[in-house]
Amino acid sequence: MLPKDLLEPLGLDALLVTRPENVRYLSGFPHPEDAQVLITGEGAFLLTDPRYPEAERESRIPAKVLRREEREALLKTLKGRVGFEAEHLPYAALERLRELVPAEWVPTKGVVEKLRLRKTPEEVERIRKAQALAEEALAHVLPLLRPGVEEREIALEVEFFLKRRGAEGAAFPPIVASGERGALPHARASEKRLKAGELVTLDLGARLEGYHSDMTRTFALGRPKEELRRAYKAVAEALEAALAALAPGKTGKEVDAVARKALEAHGLDRYFVHSLGHGVGLAVHEGPSLSPYGEDVLEPGMVVTVEPGVYLPGLGGVRLEELVLLTESGVELLSRFPRDFQEL
Amino acid sequence: MLPKDLLEPLGLDALLVTRPENVRYLSGFPHPEDAQVLITGEGAFLLTDPRYPEAERESRIPAKVLRREEREALLKTLKGRVGFEAEHLPYAALERLRELVPAEWVPTKGVVEKLRLRKTPEEVERIRKAQALAEEALAHVLPLLRPGVEEREIALEVEFFLKRRGAEGAAFPPIVASGERGALPHARASEKRLKAGELVTLDLGARLEGYHSDMTRTFALGRPKEELRRAYKAVAEALEAALAALAPGKTGKEVDAVARKALEAHGLDRYFVHSLGHGVGLAVHEGPSLSPYGEDVLEPGMVVTVEPGVYLPGLGGVRLEELVLLTESGVELLSRFPRDFQEL
Ligand SMILES: [Mn+2]
Ligand SMILES: [Mn+2]
Known part of the structure; x- marks a missing residue:
């Protein structure tokens, strides 16, 4: 320009x-x-x-x-x-x-x-590369997800992997939140050890040549409680609904409302205490905002996260987050890691 | 209060x-x-x-x-x-x-x-711990300082060591600047490989419970050129002179001038392109400032760096940085790593 x-x-x-x-x-x-x-x-x-x-x-x-x-x-x-x-x-x-x-x-x-707000093809390529690297990091640490391992150990291994592979760093300190700590949306990885029957949430991204990625998965360590399995199902539905609703011309607010409504059907909307998503690019949190306050109108070329979550105090939490590119007609998923319920 | x-x-x-x-x-x-x-x-x-x-x-x-x-x-x-x-x-x-x-x-x-500005004994203790950990990290990577190793590898190993040992992170991305790159005061560690006859500057700190440390050493990989050895000697003298001058009641400006004068005696003052030092605490760069503009009057309990450097374009650079506590009568060194000229 x-x-x-x-x-x-x-x-x-x-x-x-x-x-x-x-x-x-x-x-x-x-x-x-x-x-x-x-x-x-x-x-x-x-x-x-x-x-x-x-x-x-x-x-x-x-x-x-x-x-x-x-x-x-x-x-x-x-x-x-x-x-x-x-x-x-x-x-x-x-x-x-x-x-x-x-x-x-x-x-x-x-x-x-x-x-x-609207990314050029070169920018999308960089975000895609950052995302691909973060997914390699997630695959790399999956074997660590077993009872007895410290959350911190997993987060460090994510960071080290990213940096060894040429990232400027993690997009943010990787979140590894297991068991009750999963109910804290912004839990830093702690010295807590993973336990059988828990859910564990991993939220991670890479920063590569200035550009960021961002994705969250929640895994089960063996069979979790019924309430947690229900929460997982509800979050997955909210995510599907939001992804289906995402399209140019919609406001962030409208899409946020779709996810909240899907959770409401399960009586879980009041446990979704943050925004549905945010833009990602040279900042890991940037415009547009998908939130109850988000007046931004979505346009092709925008890259946003979609990350519904349910946080049950004292019990645990579930968050699933995809990174998507707005296209002319809908969305293209930049995050490709499987998100179906997995008992490790 | x-x-x-x-x-x-x-x-x-x-x-x-x-x-x-x-x-x-x-x-x-x-x-x-x-x-x-x-x-x-x-x-x-x-x-x-x-x-x-x-x-x-x-x-x-x-x-x-x-x-x-x-x-x-x-x-x-x-x-x-x-x-x-x-x-x-x-x-x-x-x-x-x-x-x-x-x-x-x-x-x-x-x-x-x-x-x-004036640290409590508890704060000094935390800075001391961060400094001690950073020195362990430096000792840990010393064996990597040999021809053929990438700067980046050394910097990553510093960071990984600090985090594995419980630091929140490095105080800043560790600087590893070898050969000509030593002439860039803020060189990020790069893919450049170390070579025999070069100087290599390591500037590193830890962040522990919010508090930072900061120290720089310059090592020789075998016998460097005469000009670089002279620069080392000049920087070491400037550091000694500044440490001797540091005391409560002085301004940052006065101490900065002492170091510049010591370099001037070697005709090298114009290659000293940054401030002499800065306070360290919850921020890695905070008050007081030891610089040509530093009007702050030094007081007991302040923690500052003293870091003269000489940067010779196309040739290389030397920086030595100590972390010190202002006492009633002078200074106590918080950094303890040897700083005499070392050919590795
Ligand atoms: Mn996010
Ligand atoms: Mn410094």
């Missing part, structure tokens, strides 16, 4: 991009926490500091490696209406910019995030 | 703490990215959401597990002057708070950061 085409509709003369994922999106620069992108009528430039002398080579757009004073001098040349990322820039950083630069600083929201 | 003693000098009726390290400092809650601390005349409370039903147990201060509407209802009860963390809170988040809550929102800077 030409700088002009981005700036003109916003009535801006320039835009300062500070959110790391947005900086990486616009530049490809792999150290976006230490860089910004400045878009002016003349073009888009990466700004970074002398810690990154190779920035020019590592960035798709021209890079300026500047010391503090040089950076300030450059910013001082800005004129007119200059946009900043209001959801990211801290209040005090804006105050400093306002003091330094006699331009009109204009809050913007979601400008680059909006460009990021 | 009593809420009153914190709020009164600032002329505040309440303070909303959002920066994760500050939230963890005040509460001990291990998921501070998803929580805030609200300090009012009645006390300090952790605010989080239903993803963390165990917050009450995991926080040292009373925790409120609130859904979005409940959180908003609570904030709406705030009256008078309410402080926010201006260096952390994004501009748009402040705008939302201002719309929601009819109080006077007052920017504050560094309130909790200031409390964090």
Whole structure:
């Protein structure tokens, strides 16, 4: 996209991009926490500091490696209406910019995030690769899923596998939640040991060249209690229903409601305490949001998770999560790992 | 510290703490990215959401597990002057708070950061443990430092070792920079293989119970070029000089200047392209700053790095970094790994 085409509709003369994922999106620069992108009528430039002398080579757009004073001098040349990322820039950083630069600083929201919503084929390919690697990691740790093994051990093995195989890392610390801990949606893997008859939830993703994946499976260690088997069935149904409902033109809210309704049929909707899903890309959680508040309208090229869950305090939990690409007519599953009920 | 003693000098009726390290400092809650601390005349409370039903147990201060509407209802009860963390809170988040809550929102800077500058004995103990673990990791990978081994392999082994031994993770992705890559202060470990005659710089730390460590060593693989040996000697002298100069009452700037002067004596000061050091604690980079801009006055109980370096483009680099505790009279080294010139 030409700088002009981005700036003109916003009535801006320039835009300062500070959110790391947005900086990486616009530049490809792999150290976006230490860089910004400045878009002016003349073009888009990466700004970074002398810690990154190779920035020019590592960035798709021209890079300026500047010391503090040089950076300030450059910013001082800005004129007119200059946009900043209001959801990211801290209040005090804006105050400093306002003091330094006699331009009109204009809050913007979601400008680059909006460009990021629909993935290019190259982006989808990267997410697909990250997902494939995460599935290899899951297959690799399956033999560890047996009574007596610590949750932490499994999570570490996932991470080590991903990194050994070239990932920048796990997309997030892998979740391994067994037995009662399965009732905590965000349980970190702990020192708890797996036990026979428990369900164990594994939520894992890879980060590869900046792009993320995200998938969850819940396995049974032998025969779990009837309530847990029912919960599994309900979650699987909610997932199927949501996947069938997902299509361009729907809002995130509508699809979220479909999953909740499927759980309601089993009297389990009140145990589904989080959103149905989220976009995945340069951030592991990004737009669009599939949630009761999600007003975003789904479009082809979006990549989202669908992850209904049921969390029964004191008993355990089930979550199944697929990673999908919105197509012209519906969805393509990027996650391919089997999700049928499995007693290991 | 009593809420009153914190709020009164600032002329505040309440303070909303959002920066994760500050939230963890005040509460001990291990998921501070998803929580805030609200300090009012009645006390300090952790605010989080239903993803963390165990917050009450995991926080040292009373925790409120609130859904979005409940959180908003609570904030709406705030009256008078309410402080926010201006260096952390994004501009748009402040705008939302201002719309929601009819109080006077007052920017504050560094309130909790200031409390964090001087470490308690318990905090020093945690940093000491993190440092000791990182040194074990360094000893563990020393045998890998030989020609033909990939930088990445060494960095991965550091990370795996730390995690296997109970660290939350590495304090930052371990830096392994060999040969010419040693001239990049922030080189990520790459696929480059170590070669005979090179210097290799390892910069590594552990994160343990929220606290970090940070240390750098540069090793020689056999006999390096004369210029590199001279650089090593100069950096070692700069480090010694800075350590001798470090004492309560000095500013960060003064100590930084001592190191630069020592390098100047070797004509190498212009190759020292970053700050001399930084505080370490719940963040791996925090106050005080030892830099040409560092106005902070050093005090007993502060924990800082001292890390002079020389980066010779196309040739290689040397950095030596110690982690030290400011005492009443000078410093205590928390890093104990030998730093004399070693040809492996
Ligand atoms: Mn997810
Ligand atoms: Mn350091």
